[in-house]
Every structure is written in C-alpha cells, then in structure tokens.
Amino acid sequence: MKLLKDTISRIEKIDGSLAVETKRRLDNLTKPLGSLGRLEDLASQIVEITRDQNPQLKHKVIFTFAADHGVTQEGVSAYPKEVTPQMVYNFLRGGAGINVLARHVGAKVVIADLGVAVNMDPHPQLIIKKVGLGTQNMAQGPAMTKENAIASIENGIAIFEQEFKKGIDMAATGEMGIGNTTAASAIASVMIGHTVEEVTGKGTGIDDKTLGKKIAVIKKAISLNRPDPKDGIDVLMKVGGYEIGGLTGVILAASARRVPIVIDGFISSAAALIAVSIEPKTKDYMIASHVSVEPGHRIVWQYLGLKPVLDLELRLGEGTGAALAMGIIEAGVKILNEMATFETAGVSEKQ
Amino acid sequence: MKLLKDTISRIEKIDGSLAVETKRRLDNLTKPLGSLGRLEDLASQIVEITRDQNPQLKHKVIFTFAADHGVTQEGVSAYPKEVTPQMVYNFLRGGAGINVLARHVGAKVVIADLGVAVNMDPHPQLIIKKVGLGTQNMAQGPAMTKENAIASIENGIAIFEQEFKKGIDMAATGEMGIGNTTAASAIASVMIGHTVEEVTGKGTGIDDKTLGKKIAVIKKAISLNRPDPKDGIDVLMKVGGYEIGGLTGVILAASARRVPIVIDGFISSAAALIAVSIEPKTKDYMIASHVSVEPGHRIVWQYLGLKPVLDLELRLGEGTGAALAMGIIEAGVKILNEMATFETAGVSEKQ
Numbered sequence: 001m002k003l004l005k006d007t008i009s010r011i012e013k014i015d016g017s018l019a020v021e022t023k024r025r026l027d028n029l030t031k032p033l034g035s036l037g038r039l040e041d042l043a044s045q046i047v048e049i050t051r052d053q054n055p056q057l058k059h060k061v062i063f064t065f066a067a068d069h070g071v072t073q074e075g076v077s078a079y080p081k082e083v084t085p086q087m088v089y090n091f092l093r094g095g096a097g098i099n100v101l102a103r104h105v106g107a108k109v110v111i112a113d114l115g116v117a118v119n120m121d122p123h124p125q126l127i128i129k130k131v132g133l134g135t136q137n138m139a140q141g142p143a144m145t146k147e148n149a150i151a152s153i154e155n156g157i158a159i160f161e162q163e164f165k166k167g168i169d170m171a172a173t174g175e176m177g178i179g180n181t182t183a184a185s186a187i188a189s190v191m192i193g194h195t196v197e198e199v200t201g202k203g204t205g206i207d208d209k210t211l212g213k214k215i216a217v218i219k220k221a222i223s224l225n226r227p228d229p230k231d232g233i234d235v236l237m238k239v240g241g242y243e244i245g246g247l248t249g250v251i252l253a254a255s256a257r258r259v260p261i262v263i264d265g266f267i268s269s270a271a272a273l274i275a276v277s278i279e280p281k282t283k284d285y286m287i288a289s290h291v292s293v294e295p296g297h298r299i300v301w302q303y304l305g306l307k308p309v310l311d312l313e314l315r316l317g318e319g320t321g322a323a324l325a326m327g328i329i330e331a332g333v334k335i336l337n338e339m340a341t342f343e344t345a346g347v348s349e350k351q
Numbered sequence: 352m353k354l355l356k357d358t359i360s361r362i363e364k365i366d367g368s369l370a371v372e373t374k375r376r377l378d379n380l381t382k383p384l385g386s387l388g389r390l391e392d393l394a395s396q397i398v399e400i401t402r403d404q405n406p407q408l409k410h411k412v413i414f415t416f417a418a419d420h421g422v423t424q425e426g427v428s429a430y431p432k433e434v435t436p437q438m439v440y441n442f443l444r445g446g447a448g449i450n451v452l453a454r455h456v457g458a459k460v461v462i463a464d465l466g467v468a469v470n471m472d473p474h475p476q477l478i479i480k481k482v483g484l485g486t487q488n489m490a491q492g493p494a495m496t497k498e499n500a501i502a503s504i505e506n507g508i509a510i511f512e513q514e515f516k517k518g519i520d521m522a523a524t525g526e527m528g529i530g531n532t533t534a535a536s537a538i539a540s541v542m543i544g545h546t547v548e549e550v551t552g553k554g555t556g557i558d559d560k561t562l563g564k565k566i567a568v569i570k571k572a573i574s575l576n577r578p579d580p581k582d583g584i585d586v587l588m589k590v591g592g593y594e595i596g597g598l599t600g601v602i603l604a605a606s607a608r609r610v611p612i613v614i615d616g617f618i619s620s621a622a623a624l625i626a627v628s629i630e631p632k633t634k635d636y637m638i639a640s641h642v643s644v645e646p647g648h649r650i651v652w653q654y655l656g657l658k659p660v661l662d663l664e665l666r667l668g669e670g671t672g673a674a675l676a677m678g679i680i681e682a683g684v685k686i687l688n689e690m691a692t693f694e695t696a697g698v699s700e701k702q
Contacts, residue, residue, distance in 0.1 A: 030441050031448050032429065032555035036671070037644065037664030078383065078701050086698040090381050095691025097382050103689075104682045204383035205701065293388070311662065312679070313388030320387070327678050328663070331455045338454075340446025347437040350429050350556065 003154045004249075010256040014048050014284040022047045022336070029339040030347045038309065039332035042287065046170075046333050049260045049285055054337050057330045059167040060107035062174050062319040063159065063250045064091060064098055067115035067242035068134030069179030070143065071221070076214040078204045081134075081178045085116050088176065091318075092123050098174055098318035105327040107172070109319065112159050114152055115242030127162075129155040131242045138186065138221040142238045149237035149245055156249020164257055171254045172262035172289070172326060173247045173271060174319020178204075181294060184270035186218045186239035188296045190227050191273045192303045199296030201266075203315075232277030240274070247271035252278065255285040262287045262329065263306075264322035265314065266294040273300060289325030290314055354505045355600075361607040365399050365635040373398045373687070380690040381698045389660065390683035393638065397521075397684050400611045400636055405688050408681045410518040411458035413525050413670040414510065414601045415442060415449055418466035418593035419485030420530030421494065422572070427565040429555045432485075432529045436467050439527065442669075443474050449525055449669035456678040458523070460670065463510050465503055466593030478513075480506040482593045489537065489572040493589045500588035500596055507600020515608055522605045523613035523640070523677060524598045524622060525670020529555075532645060535621035537569045537590035539647045541578050542624045543654045550647030552617075554666075583628030591625070598622035603629065606636040613638045613680065614657075615673035616665065617645040624651060640676030641665055 022044045027033050034040060046055050066088045072081045090096045091111045094103075102109045112127035113120050117134035120126060131152045135143040144152070160171070181203035188199040196218045202211055218239075225238035236245050248271045254261035255275075263272045263286050275282045288306035291298050292315045301308055309325040342349050373395045378384050385391060397406050417439045423432045441447045442462045445454075453460045463478035464471050468485035471477060482503045486494040495503070511522070532554035539550040547569045553562055569590075576589035587596050599622045605612035606626075614623045614637050626633045639657035642649050643666045652659055660676040693700050 029448075030438065030446065031667050035555065035665065035667040036448060037666065039663060039665070080699050080702055082699050086696070087381065090691055090696040090698060093691065093696070095381065095689075095696050097380075097387060097686060097690060100685050100689045101682055104678075104685055204386065309663070310679075312390060312660070314386065314390070315388065316382050316386040324679060324682060327455075327682075328661075328675060331452055331675060331678075334451050334455055335448060338446075338451045339448060340441055340444065345437070345441040345444070345446050347441060348431050348433050351431055 001150055003157055004150060007157050007252050007256045008279050011279050011281050013281050016048060018047050019044060026336060028341040030342055030345050036335055039335050042329045042332035043336040046260055049258055051258065055333055057169045057333055059169045060105065060326050061163055061168045062098065062102055062107050062109045062172040062323060064109055064174035064176065064319050065112050065114045065243040065246040066176040068117035069177055069183055069241050070135045070137035071139055071182050071217060072179040073137050074139050074217045076182045076217055077178050078206045079178050081117060084176060084178050085118050085120060088113060088116060088120060092125050096318060097316050097320045098323065101320050101323035105323050107323055107326055110163055114155060114246040127159055129159060131155060135241055138225065138239050139217050142225055143240055144237055146237050149233050152242045152245025153249040156246035157253040160250045160253035168259050170260045170262065170326060171250065172264060172319055172322035173250055173268040174264050174322060175243045175247060175267050175317055177241055177243050180241050180243065180267045182214055182218060183239055183241045183244060184267040185296055186221055187235055187270040187273060188300055190222060190229050190235050190239065191277065192299060194299055199299055201294040201296065232274035236274050244271045248274045251275035251282055255282040260287060261285050262289050262322040262325050264289055264319045265292050265317045266297040267317055269297055269300040272304060276304060287325065287329060290321035352501055354508055355501060358508050358603050358607045359630050362630050362632050364632050367399060369398050370395060377687060379692040381693055381696045387686055390686050393680045393683035394687040397611055400609055402609065406684055408520045408684055410520045411456065411677050412514055412519045413449065413453055413458050413460045413523040413674060415460050415525035415527065415670050416463050416465045416594040416597040417527040419468035420528055420534055420592050421486045421488035422490055422533050422568060423530040424488050425490050425568045427533045427568055428529050429557045430529050432468060435527060435529050436469050436471060439464065439467060439471060443476050447669060448667050448671045449674065452671050452674035456674050458674055458677055461514055465506060465597040478510055480510060482506060486592055489576065489590050490568050493576055494591055495588055497588050500584050503593045503596025504600040507597035508604040511601045511604035519610050521611045521613065521677060522601065523615060523670055523673035524601055524619040525615050525673060526594045526598060526618050526668055528592055528594050531592050531594065531618045533565055533569060534590055534592045534595060535618040536647055537572055538586055538621040538624060539651055541573060541580050541586050541590065542628065543650060545650055550650055552645040552647065583625035587625050595622045599625045602626040602633055606633040611638060612636050613640050613673040613676050615640055615670045616643050616668045617648040618668055620648055620651040623655060627655060638676065638680060641672035
C-alpha cells in the first residue's frame with residue numbers, strides 16, 4: 001500500500017500554464033491558424049504534461065500486460081484460455097500485432113505476466129510479476145482479494161518505475177487475457193452506471209448466443225459482489241483482473257512522473273476508469289488512442305471526456321491502437337518543434 | 352492530348368481476384384478474425400492494386416503542386432496570393448507542415464510549380480511545369496482554356512512518370528494555392544450537384560462576411576461559365592486550377608501504373624472527382640486519407656464512396672493528411688507481411 005500511496009501523492013495537477021505560450025508558437029508557424037487541428041492539440045497537451053516546450057518523444061514504451069480470468073469457466077470467450085500464455089510467447093518472439101505496430105512507430109514493448117494461469121518459461125524480455133495463477137471466477141465470488149488488487153496495481157507501478165530508469169518520453173497501455181472484455185464490461189457498467197447490455201460486445205468474436213451468456217454472467221457477478229462504483233480498488237477486486245490492475249498502476253506511475261500515457265482499447269480504458277477513481281488528476285495525463293468496435297469503449301471515453309485520436313474499427317488490444325496513436329502524437333510534437341515560422345520563412349501573414 | 356489518352360487507355364479495372372486469398376492469409380494471423388479492422392482492409396486494397404501479395408511501401412512519394420488562382424481578385428481568401436510562391440520556397444527549405452510530416456513517415460515530397468503567378472527562382476528540388484501565370488478570374492470567364500486544362504493534366508502525368516522511373520510504391524496528392532478552396536468548392540458543387548453553400552467553407556480562415564462573398568463569387572462563376580457536370584475537363588477548364596489539373600494527372604498516371612494513390616484534403620478530392628469523371632476505374636486506386644473541417648470534403652468522399660482513414664480536424668492541405676494516412680496504410684501492409692500465423696506461433700484457434 002505504501003508504493004501506491006506514495007505514487008498517488010506525487011501526481012500533480014496539470015495547470016495549463018504553458019497553453020498560451022504554446023498556442024502563440026503554433027500560431028506563428030507557416031500554416032493558417034489552427035489548421036493542423038488535433039495535431040496542435042496533442043502537441044500542446046504533451047508540452048503541458050512534460051513541462052518541456054520542445055518535448056522529444058524518442059523513448060516510446062508500450063506496457064503489454066497479460067493475465068488470466070477465472071470467469072472463462074463460464075464460457076464467455078471465443079478462444080480457450082491457453083491462448084493467453086501462447087500469445088505471450090508470440091509477443092516474445094515478435095510475431096504478434098503489437099510487435100509489428102510497435103516496430104512501425106519505433107516503440108518498445110514491455111511484456112509482463114501479471115497473472116497468467118500457468119507458470120511461464122523464463123525469457124530475458126519477460127517480466128514475471130504474477131499476483132496469482134489467474135483470477136477467481138467473478139460469477140462465484142470476488143475476482144481477487146483486496147490485497148491482490150493493491151498488489152496488481154503496485155506491480156504495475158514497479159514495472160513502470162524499472163523502465164523509467166532507462167528513459168520513457170511517452171508510455172502506452174496494452175493487454176492480453178482471454179476473458180478480459182468480460183471484466184472490462186463489468187467495470188464500465190459499475191463505474192459509469194450504464195446497463196451491462198450497453199457496454200458489452202462480442203470481444204474476440206463470440207456469437208449472439210454466447211453474448212447473451214456473457215451479459216448474464218456479468219450481471220450475476222455484479223449482483224453477487226456488489227462493487228462500490230465510487231471505489232476503483234473495490235471494483236478491481238470484485239470484477240477486475242490482474243493485468244487491469246497492473247495497467248492502473250502504469251497510469252498512476254506515468255502521471256506521477258509527468259509522462260504522457262496513451263490508453264489503448266476497451267480493457268485499457270477500464271484500467272483508466274479505475275485510475276481516475278483512485279486519483280482524478282490522472283485524466284489530464286491520458287490520451288485516448290482510438291475508439292474500437294466494442295460498444296463500451298466509446299462510452300468510457302465519453303464518461304472520461306476524452307476524444308479518441310483514431311477510429312480504425314480495431315478490437316485487438318495488446319496496445320495496437322495505442323501504438324498507431326503514438327505515431328500521430330509524435331507527428332504533432334514534430335510540427336511544434338520543426339516547422340518554420342512566418343518570420344523565418346518570409347511568408348506573409350493573414351490579411 | 353495523346354499523353355492523356357494513352358494514360359487513360361492503360362488504366363485497368365481492379366478485379367478483386369486476390370481478395371479471397373488475402374483474407375485467408377489475414378485470418379491465419381495470430382489475432383481474432385478481422386480484429387485489425389481498417390488496417391486489414393487497407394492491406395487488402397494495396398495487394399489488389401499492386402497485384403503483389405507481399406507489397407513493400409518503401410518508396411512513398413507525395414506530389415505537392417502549386418498554382419495561383421485569378422479568382423483571388425474577388426477577395427475570397429484570408430491570405431494574399433504572394434503566399435503561394437512564399438510557401439513553395441518554404442517547401443524547398445523543408446520548413447512547412449508537409450515537410451515535417453513527410454519526414455515523419457519516411458515519404459519524399461515532389462514539389463512542382465504548375466502555375467504560380469510569378470516566375471520562381473530555379474532550385475534543384477523544384478519542378479517547373481507552368482501552364483500559365485495563375486488562372487484567369489473564374490467570376491469573369493473560364494479559369495483557363497481547354498488546351499491549358501489538358502496541358503495541366505498532362506504535366507501532372509509527366510511529373511509522375513519522371514518520378515516513377517526512380518520508384519514509387521505508394522503516391523499521394525498535395526497542393527498549395529491561395530484561392531484554391533474556392534475552385535474546389537465550385538468543382539464539388541457542379542459535379543456532385545450540392546448547393547454552393549453546402550460545399551463551401553472558411554478555407555484558410557475567412558470571416559463570415561468573406562464566406563458570404565466567396566459563396567456569391569462561386570455561384571456567379573458557375574452561372575456565367577455553365578460547366579458540364581458530366582465532363583471533368585470542362586469543369587476543370589471553367590472553374591478549376593492548374594494544380595488541380597496536375598493532381599488529376601497524377602491520379603490518372605498512378606492508376607495506370609497500378610500505384611496506390613492517397614488523396615489528401617478538399618482540393619485534392621476535387622482533383623479526384625475530375626479523375627473519376629475522366630476514368631471511373633481510377634476510384635479503386637484511391638485511398639481517402641482524412642476528412643477535413645471543410646464541409647465539402649465529407650460530401651466528396653460520400654459521393655465517391657470512399658471512407659477516410661483519419662479525422663483529425665485538419666485543413667492545411669499540402670499533402671499533410673495524406674502523409675499521416677500513408678503511415679497507417681504502411682502499418683496495415685506490415686501486419687500482412689510480418690505477423691505470425693496461428694500455426695507458426697503455436698497459438699490455438701477459435702473454439
């Protein structure tokens with residue numbers, strides 16, 4: 001609990017003190033005022049977060065955390081839970097979607113086991129910070145103990161801090177865990193107050209019948225465990241997952257270090273809900289990477305007041321949407337850092 | 352006319368013959384079926400266009416064409432027309448938005464003067480293919496002669512062909528020309544049949560009063576010149592611009608060479624309308640990069656049945672939106688080329 005409390009205590013409010021100066025600089029660049037739209041907004045947000053007027057986003061790090069979910073016993077997923085460790089090995093070999101997209105944008109992927117249901121073979125690129133061998137089945141009781149909920153968050157903080165020593169200019173979240181859209185939908189329904197139906201989708205591609213079962217399982221888990229919507233840690237404990245807790249820790253730690261944190265898909269956005277519940281100031285450090293086809297994802301962004309950068313109909317997770325958004329955010333920062341001004345370029349200004 | 356006719360005659364219909372095989376390959380990659388959404392669609396389109404099952408998008412080339420517009424005499428723009436040559440010099444020095452974003456995605460910018468109103472200083476990176484010293488004022492007569500309309504298209508084809516010898520895997524359009532949203536709105540209104548009000552916006556940032564004048568000028572130009580909505584060359588001649596004609600040529604030439612052509616902002620999309628009017632088969636070679644805040648842009652995409660990749664509230668032109676989209680398209684192709692399959696990665700498939 002000490003690491004969590006210390007981290008929270010270090011999170012500062014973004015005061016917007018550089019906004020006027022950044023706008024003045026953007027308006028002096030050789031383009032019509034505001035004509036680079038969201039690129040300009042993103043550049044300004046990065047300046048605000050980093051307090052660096054010429055931020056460099058050289059070290060981009062995506063935290064892809066894996067864990068298993070006891071609720072898969074209920075038959076809520078299209079894939080067997082063996083896929084969780086199999087995909088972790090795929091990440092380690094560089095063959096997954098996140099590896100391809102991270103390479104494309106020049107980002108590093110930090111892969112960690114927060115609670116895969118089997119013991120993973122050691123690998124120099126695999127961080128093992130298991131909280132347990134998968135969560136318990138939330139349809140039969142709490143997914144985890146309160147101690148383990150806090151441990152999962154603190155493990156995420158510790159993994160971030162270890163990586164931060166090597167340098168992080170921009171971070172992102174990503175995840176892998178068969179069954180974790182079920183947990184994310186439960187979290188979103190409880191914390192936002194939407195019905196389970198509104199925030200539950202087909203995840204990796206279940207059929208309509210399985211979707212009905214998934215909704216019923218989530219409803220049962222919520223009514224059985226009665227998570228407190230105002231208490232993120234209680235929600236995480238009762239209907240969450242270890243990788244979700246870990247990503248909550250990454251978001252808190254990034255905010256405490258004034259590192260921009262790019263939030264990936266629906267499961268990552270559930271971690272963002274928990275992080276904001278724990279410390280509302282984290283919201284200003286977040287960038288919503290994309291809106292996926294999972295119906296709950298758009299609802300989470302609306303609730304948090306975050307506007308996604310991309311809409312590419314993705315629904316893979318792993319950090320894939322965040323990787324693509326990192327490329328766009330870096331483009332915005334380069335606009336601020338590299339474009340000529342009207343004066344230096346000898347271009348006439350608006351009449 | 353011979354170069355134009357020859358180019359048109361070489362444009363083949365995209366037959367979709369590789370679609371089934373590409374889908375099979377995408378579905379074998381270690382991700383839920385279709386979970387990379389538009390990245391998968393874009394990869395499939397690139398395979399179809401290039402007829403290469405493992406396309407490489409190494410040589411990315413953005414054609415940024417500049418020209419002036421006689422209609423600026425009517426006071427329709429926020430910037431003086433001197434900005435057109437000034438911005439060309441800015442492009443040549445690498446200080447403009449397009450330079451920054453092209454560098455970011457690893458693309459080359461080919462800069463050409465299709466009809467700037469002053470003679471440009473020679474520069475090794477500047478292609479001078481002037482059709483005239485700016486168009487005539489379309490509010491007082493046709494913007495150009497029919498000969499010059501064809502010359503502008505053929506100049507664009509010639510510039511593309513010259514660059515094609517050095518290698519182009521993916522091309523994009525871009526432009527600079529004070530007054531050219533006025534021409535683009537006129538083209539869109541005539542060819543799509545929407546009212547001038549519906550397709551006319553504030554361009555580089557005019558006030559409401561100037562917007563009213565801009566709309567009145569476009570209406571006058573259309574009623575005076577009576578362009579034939581079914582004849583792209585007639586529309587180009589009467590209410591177009593030399594850079595728009597040049598980009599029409601680039602689109603035709605790229606299609607003839609089976610090179611994917613990424614269409615940038617509203618002005619580029621007007622060139623796309625003319626290209627489709629000249630040869631409807633070009634449409635399948637196009638990728639709509641983004642939808643801008645110019646109201647006509649969305650209408651053009653809807654008319655052409657193209658779905659933009661990005662929505663970042665851009666309104667700069669130059670090829671900036673196309674550059675960013677090129678990064679996303681390349682990501683899609685890398686997914687196809689680089690991801691592991693279920694079999695090679697030892698990952699279990701859907702239950």
